[in-house]
Amino acid sequence: MKTFALLFAVAALAACSDQQPPDTTAPDVTSSVEAAAPAQPETGGNGADASPGPITAPGPTATANQESDYLGRWTGVEGMYLVVAAKPGGGVTLDMQWDLDHKGSFDGSVTAEGLRFMRNGVAESAVHTGGDATGLKYLAGKRDCLTVKPGEGYCRD
Secondary structure, three states: OOHHHHHHHHHHHHHHHHHHHHHHHHHHHHHHHHHHOOHHHHHHOOOOOOOOOOOOOOOOHHHHHHHHHHHHEEEEOOEEEEEEEEEOOOEEEEEEEEEEEEEEEEEEEEOOOOEEEEEEEEEEEEEHHHOOOOOOOOHHOOOEEEEEOEEEEEEEE
């Protein structure tokens, strides 16, 4: 019970810190970030080759390429999972179990920032990282992972 309470407290703090930067930039964060983000990888190249983030191609095909990078089943720890499927009208559906007691399905979208979705009234993002960035010992060393927040991550085997 203490472990669950500690995990809940860490998740709540992480959710608060993840939510502040997008909310403070502009009321219409998604469109301004999506418009600005494709230019960064084109001109960028500042990061090392081992960058944990996705590589984004410029132009309209960037969204399709990014979306395909997220589709499929991702495995977490202790029975946690994330299944990302394309929706016929656009966007994605996330079917997930994110802790021992909670699972559900959520609509989402792929943006330059990552896989964005609303879960229980909280805006969340799943970004490409390595297993070490998830903060989970079981996922350490894996290369193809999604991290929602410290202590919540999913990897492909």
